[in-house]
Amino acid sequence: MAVMEDAPPTPGWEMYTGDRKTAGPFENRILYAMCRDNPAHGDAYVTAGKITAIGRIYAAAPERGAGSGRETGLLADAIAARLVNSPLDEGLQAIAISDGFSESNRAQVVAAHQLLVDEIAIATFGWSKSFDNEGWLPRTQGSFASKYLHFHRPNAFPIMDSYAKAGLVCVGLNGPFDTYELFCAGFARHVEKRVAGWTPRSIDTALVIRGRAHQDRTSTSCRACGTAFVRRQRKKKSAGNGG
């Protein structure tokens, strides 16, 4: 169904940088403006700052699970240096700011995300002391990559994290949502019958609320969807076993 053609225009940069309902908290407006004004990845100095700002404000910095550096340089600098020579800018330019997440650009969205995840992994591999540990692999930075790209193309890239994933489960979708491709497929199903006017951020806000409820193990069932939580069986401290 050609629903997308009838959709009202997506919010422009002026809304993401000036309208609190569209942007959410004020710091988001700063991050949107930063990416609007510095969209490219040719200058590693600029890219490293964007990585640090988004990673820290969103508590998703690629340093998580990266070990420590073999030299004093920051991981953000190592990632930024790789992105100078990557096709990330072409991937981003292929998606217009006005393009909303849809069936027609979902593959491009997923591909740009995979490209960034791969570049981060390669950069981390070269940067980290943990490289010396046999079999060590850097953590997949799918959540960070979704957030980083979201601020560059806020209408096209859904934000993925554990709350948003749990939110999809809470609204009744079957996972798993382990990869961004699977997450985006679930996200697409979630917005399928939705009336136009939503943005990835407005959906994310609602999903995070559902996801928090769905992960709240202080009660025996989810207060949003009613699913009974299966209590993980505690290992029985069997008597007489000494421990």
Ligand SMILES: [Zn+2]
């Ligand atoms: Zn739930």
